Amino acid sequence: MRPHDIFWSPHYLRHNQRRQEHLATLGxxxxxxxxxxxxxxxxxxxxxxxxxxxxxxxxxxRPANLDILRSRYPSLDVRALDLDEPPDEPITAEVVYCxxxxxxxxxxxxxxxxxxxxxxxxxxLETCVAPGDGERLERFExxxxxxxxxxxxxxxxxxxxxxxxxxxxxxxxxxxxxxxPWHEEFPTNWTDSELPSRTLIRSVFVASHTAIxxxxxxxxxxxxxxxx
Ligand SMILES: C[S@@+](CC[C@H](N)C(=O)[O-])C[C@H]1O[C@@H](n2cnc3c(N)ncnc32)[C@H](O)[C@@H]1O
Numbered sequence: 001m002r003p004h005d006i007f008w009s010p011h012y013l014r015h016n017q018r019r020q021e022h023l024a025t026l027g028x029x030x031x032x033x034x035x036x037x038x039x040x041x042x043x044x045x046x047x048x049x050x051x052x053x054x055x056x057x058x059x060x061x062r063p064a065n066l067d068i069l070r071s072r073y074p075s076l077d078v079r080a081l082d083l084d085e086p087p088d089e090p091i092t093a094e095v096v097y098c099x100x101x102x103x104x105x106x107x108x109x110x111x112x113x114x115x116x117x118x119x120x121x122x123x124x125l126e127t128c129v130a131p132g133d134g135e136r137l138e139r140f141e142x143x144x145x146x147x148x149x150x151x152x153x154x155x156x157x158x159x160x161x162x163x164x165x166x167x168x169x170x171x172x173x174x175x176x177x178x179x180x181p182w183h184e185e186f187p188t189n190w191t192d193s194e195l196p197s198r199t200l201i202r203s204v205f206v207a208s209h210t211a212i213x214x215x216x217x218x219x220x221x222x223x224x225x226x227x228x
Contacts, residue, residue, distance in 0.1 A: 003065055003147040007042045015183060019099060019126060019204075020048050022181035025228040027214040028122070028206065030054070036093035036118055038083055039101025041148060042068040046076070049097070057091060061151045083111040084152050090118035102127040102163075104142065106154035109166050116170035122208040123171065128185075129203050130157040131195040137162050160190070160203050160221055171207035175217035179228035180204070188225040 006012065023030075032053040037046060040060045046069075049056050058069055059081035069078045079091070084106050096119040102108050115123050130138050138157040142149040149155070158166075167174040180186035185202045187195055195201060206217060216228070 001145070001147060003042050003062075003068055006146070006148050007044055012044070015185070016044050018181040018183040018186075020045060022177070022179065022204070022228055023048070023124065025179065026177055026206070026216045028124075028212065030095065033095045033121075034093040035095045035097055036091050037097045038081060038115070039098065039104065040069060041065055041100075043072050045097070045099060046073060049095075054095075057093060059091070062147060065147060082151060083114070086111065086114040090114060092118055092120055094121040095119065096123045098123060099126040100148075103129075103140070103157060104150040104155045106150070106152055106156070108137070108156055108158060112166045113170055116207070116209075119209065121210060122206060122212065123167070125163070125167070125205040125207065126202060127163065127205075128157060128200050129163065130159045131190075131201060132159055132192060133161055134159060135162040135165050163203070163205055164221055167205060167207040171209055173208040173211055173219070175206045175208070175212060175214075175219055176221050177204050177206070177216055177228075178218055178222060178225060179216065180225040182227050186225075186227075188227060190221075190223050190225075 035049045035054045035056045037058045040058045057077045059079045061082040096115045136159045140155040142155040185200050
């Protein structure tokens with residue numbers, strides 16, 4: 001399957017719009033920053049940061065996606081990066097942007113550790129999660145043939161509590177938005193009986209080495225969200 005067939009499908013384009021308009025409502029200091037984007041696909045999120053004056057290093061493990069990134073953004077630093085096998089040294093940037101990628105990893109805890117070393121300020125994380133409370137990491141097999149799946153075939157579904165604990169071990173401040181994007185994959189009521197058991201469900205996290213003041217963020221996992 002060609003990358004454009006996936007990433008420019010109506011589903012993806014709408015999903016991108018809803019996630020990025022949500023990010024823009026969070027009141028975060030995202031203008032004129034240095035940014036490392038991981039698992040960037042073909043770069044449909046990159047202009048969010050470029051248009052805000054950011055200096056962006058874009059990364060992705062798949063050669064076909066990297067070719068598209070390089071032709072789309074010829075002046076950007078585009079790098080091959082497999083988060084399951086990250087380099088010894090971090091790629092430092094004020095902001096690490098990890099949307100839609102953590103659940104495609106075999107070793108998400110190690111990836112969070114590496115991203116925490118790379119981020120000098122904050123990590124913006126959006127991921128599919130498993131429903132329910134408690135710290136669980138479920139394994140999830142994927143096909144590397146799909147341009148948007150795990151390049152190593154092995155993905156995962158962490159619970160929100162698992163993500164929260166891992167972020168807390170690597171960042172001084174862990175926050176959740178009080179809102180979810182206007183998209184059905186982002187439930188607003190996390191009581192068990194309300195959650196779909198089969199479809200993808202997602203959540204957004206903001207972790208930072210320095211305190212963040214935003215009325216859109218709280219320092220504990222919400223049970224009920226509104227939308228923005
Ligand atoms: C669902 S797409 C997300 C693309 C984009 N970030 C977004 O949110 O729409 C997942 C991306 O993660 C990449 N990916 C898969 N395995 C990875 C790994 N081990 N390390 C880094 N990225 C990986 C895929 O190639 C794909 O581009």
